[in-house]
Amino acid sequence: MSTINLIIDGQTIEVEKGMTILDAAKKINVNIPTLCHHEDLCVAGNCRVCVVEVKGKDRLEASCATPAENGMEIFTNTAKVRNARKDIVSLLISEHNTQCTTCYRNTNCELQNLAAEYNVDGNKYLSVLKPNIKVDKSSWSIEKDDSKCIRCQRCVRTCAELQHVNALTAANKGHEMKISTFMDLPFNEVVCTNCGQCVNRCPTGALTERRYFNDVWDAIGDPTKHVVMNTAPSVRVALGEMFDYEIGTRVTGKMVTAMRKMGVDSVLDTDFAADLTIIEEGNELLTRLKAVLVDSNKEVKLPMITSCSPGWVKFIEHMFPNHLGHLSTCKSPQQMFGALTKTYYAQKKGIDPKNIVSVAIMPCAAKKYEANRPEMNSSGYRDIDAGLTTREFGLMIKQAGLNFKNLEDSKFDSIMGESTGAAVIFGATGGVMEAALRTAYAVVTGRSVPFENLNITAVRGTDGIRAASVKIEGCLPDWKFLEGANLNVAVAHGLKNARIIMDEIAAEKSPYHFIEVMGCPGGCIGGGGQPIPTNAEIRAKRTKAIYEEDMSKPIRMSHENPEIIKIYDEFLVKPLGHKSHELLHTHYRKRNRY
């Protein structure tokens, strides 16, 4: 890689050729403000707050969009630069709904931060905020408030580049320009997968998750209700960020205590249902393999693809409606958990399921939509009554007046609170695959997977698509048909990569038997409901914490979870049995592209 030299604020530095002025400045600890820039996304250069002065040029340059050049002399802190930035922030404020105190993103808003830094006079310019902007609350997952939109198009780029969904786009021009959906339809009528990646990247409060925490407080305050809360694997490695912990800190114990102190009746773990998913899904995979390889059953589809990520599920329903047969019929851990809460749990605890309120704390915006899918009521009651994001949950802890950092650690309640390391890694891309392989290999061969410490590193990592092949040898008698076979698996995260996987399947060129797809980049640790900001570095730290949590668990294979063994003994009878099909499996529906 060739390098170049340039001078920034009097300091000479050497940087790689092609690096932007913005990144070059970062290297010498010069912070340049940005709004439209996000390191996950392509350069836009449209907000213009990152302008800097380049010697010899009258016009300022957008540092995020301008490559550093050899011999360039840059000034980031001149009166001209400061005045221009202040003017630009003032202009943004002039078209903005500045009711900051009542905004969900208050104190975590990039525009607000800049307005404060530059001490912007809100009355310098006349208000050009469009009157009568209606907040789109049509979606179960996402709210869109154009009065808070700064047109940075991060959401548009997220939806197009990272997710290949294109539910959002820039529409109209000039003063009418806005971020819109196809034909300006409400969010619930377009291809939106509810992944919430746009929400996570929105610098302001224009895109937010639909909040349900007030409903949860109502339930907690209602003495006739029994509130059961369960938390997804990735929440415990990200929640700390809302309480000034270093990124990647595991706060499992404090999180459990916080829920209990909030007044939740039973504090349980979605991880339990993740272990259960592995049993059901693992058996489904083996059944499908037998049907295809031994019985030549043309009705049964391979590769089988995981179905835990509701953003992904809605994506395939919209984009590949003729290939729904590849999806595992397993409900996601959230929904399995909910269905069992209203049945198994209710029976064991002797509580009328109509009085149980099941609440899921998720890293996800799409989980809200999933909870509201009409078919998710197999017990006769809603599987899940409310799905909250990590962010909403953090807010509830604050509202409850809890000093989170000083809380003592405690353990999940029982039943349905026990889990293994295999369940925790559901939170990172590749985790479901690894957990499934740990169990499936053990079921088929009676031995542990041939990887050191059970760590199947081939399916870990950050590459968008990762493939691996596991040779199956020494099968137990029931599984002799798999003897010597190579099980080809793949992992994809981010819907852009899911599309590549699906294009292969649609072209009948997919070499795989089993595929894990997570809708969000990095998997759930990078979910749309996680603390803001989320970027590659933060995702890496949360992922590291997930694998540490796995290693810290005494049991690391789902089928060895004693509560799982017990639930089959006491209630479900056997994997893919009658009860399982009734409560733990689901079906999908074809949707349009628009």
Added chain:
Amino acid sequence: MANNKLNKADIIFSPYSVEPYEILKNTMQKDKTFVVNELIESGLKGRGGAGFLTGLKWKFFAAENNEEKYVICNADEGEPGTFKDRKLLVEVPRKVISGMAIAAWIGNAKHGIIYLRAEYKYLIPELKKELAIFDEYSKKFGLTFSIEIFNGAGAYVCGEETALIESMEGKRGEPRNKPPFPIQNGFLGKPTLVNNVETFASATMVCRYGSTEYKTYGTKDQRGSKLFSISGDSPKEGVHELELGMKISDFVNEFGDGDTKAVQIGGVAGFCIPRKEFETSIIGEGNTTGGATMLFNSTRSMYNVIHNYLDFFAEESCGQCTPCRVGTQQLLKGIEAVKSGEKPDTYLDELIKLSKTMKITSKCGLGQSVTNSFASIVKNFREEMLY
């Protein structure tokens, strides 16, 4: 130095006395480097308004090594008050096409595209006939170059070359970040030369006359002839070919109605010159122009004029960058507020400052040039802006 007088030129619209495409044929017998150097030597600058040295641009284009290269003729002609490109395409299309073909020959480009303004759709049948004739000749000359027509959709900003390219790629007409420039990375990511209709026609004429003769027209800064679209309070509205470098007073004497109080040079994105500066201002010096020239007489309200311009900008900004999208709205609302007494006179100074911020921070020429007309009108006709 300006020649300080108005010379009417007759180059571009000079009769096409030779065989069709004879200039192209003759040029192709010369050395490519020689032709490029001739263009550079001639001093011909882009006629769209930005004024980049045409020969140099072609030299850069020729230096790009790529199998697939594009020559695009920008016939979006969206600047209010300009209509000379239409006249060129109607009256001397072969000069335009020849210019494109010479550029393609120099740059080894196989594909040419005329990006035609939406409203000029009616020109397509005639242009297609011309292109069919061109195909015959280019085959005869052994030139592998064909030209298609792309009809725009009507956005002003698509006259900006990168927005034009985006629009051709089927995307929203939004300017790109530069660098990379279209010469390196343009249409479909390939090296792309974009020039104005008149630039191609003028390049053809440079090839015909040679740089030495071409240079005898115009001034040191602005060589050759230029088409002016003249409109407003003028008894001689229409397209006129003039040598560059005339004083505004000469221009007004020729084209005004005897009562001219201001001349808008370079369309709404250009400058407005008040009467007191007619003697000292020279067209083409410090006010590069695409040739749209509007004359206003004393019956015109300059408040209405600038209000009209700002209305246009606020609607035609693509909306992507903050200074242009919001700035144009602020200027518009701002002069209204001063006019109605809601804001004090001094607010005009704030607005001029804002327009300067727009000039140095906007992403493309649209937002960058609003200050030209805004500041010149508000400063020179301040009393007309007040309550």
